[in-house]
Amino acid sequence: MNKFDRVVSILIVLQSKKTIRAQDIAEKFDISLRTVYRDIRTLETAGIPIISEPGVGYSIMPGYHLPPVMFSQEEASAMITAEKLLEKMVDPKTADSFHSAMIKIKSVLRSDEKEAVNNLSDYIEVFRQPWAAEKEEIQGLQKIFKSILDKTIIEIKYRAAYNREISEREIEPVGVFYSNENWYLIAFCRLRKAYRSFRMDRIMVLKLGSKPFKDKHPVLKEYLSTLAIEKDLKKSVVRFKKDSTRFVESQKLMHGFTHEIELEDWVEMTFLSHSYKNMARWLIMFTHSIEIIEPMELFEEMKTLSEEAYFHFKK
DSSP states (O other): OOHHHHHHHHHHHHHHSSOBOHHHHHHHHTOOHHHHHHHHHHHHHTTOOEEEETTTEEEEOTTOOOOOOOOOHHHHHHHHHHHHHHHHHSOHHHHHHHHHHHHHHHHTSOHHHHHHHHHHHTTOOOOOOTTSOOGGGSOOHHHHHHHHHHTEEEEEEEEOTTTOOEEEEEEEEEEEEEETTEEEEEEEETTTTEEEEEEGGGEEEEEEEEEEOOOOOOOHHHHHHHHTTOTTOEEEEEEEEGGGGGGTTTTTGGGTEEEEEEOSSEEEEEEEESOHHHHHHHHGGGGGGEEEEEOHHHHHHHHHHHHHHHHHHTO
16 A cells, blocks of 8 residues: 555544554554654644544544545445345344435445446345344344443343243343344343343334443453353364265354364364254254264264154154
């Protein structure tokens, strides 16, 4: 990246964040701190009102803003791809808000960029798995975001998966994540007095409450990282024949997949799950296409299921 492009990119980063450290700029653009200081002085010389706070970082004076002059073709393509994905993955309100934002973004594109973006839209489509929740079933992403920012509780009616009972709860949201074709809400449940995961298509009613919450909850990324090291999780190592792995990809995450190693004719996968019995019920469908490396308990569960199936269908 030449100096002009880098300085413009640093300006865009400064406008996108409240504050940013010189070290973060250096790492982002793979430059030295000395170069960062020179580039910041270049921006200041050009009349950009940059505020420097020792020990905090750089920021731009409130109220000052320069709109982006142009987008690259790759950036415009990425925006269209994101729009297509969000159409299928989020609730209608969030999809409408993103569509509105895209209209504003497209308004600053050059005429040739607008034409390219409009043409590309016809060449991208996103399909959902048949079991995935429809976006109309997803309740209130925007309300959740507002609750997190305002630190006010959310009131929900939630349908449990195992017994279909509906419970009313007051929760303090930590964040949301998307996995296996579903959105999940992590929150502190005042009813259970513990952190819980709520699949969002099972939330029947969601509304913002008026009660504030003061407890400092963990950052979502930190909370999710603790799930992988829970003491009650059981480790399984399984080898799959390479020609069978295409059937594994869409399901492995929901069974606690952590990582894999590619061997000559096999792919060795490691899982962390709560139950060897449930793990065995999933693996039994692969019959002779797998090998159980560890533990012996999983092997015994597989053996028991196989024998039960044999004697049942032998009749």
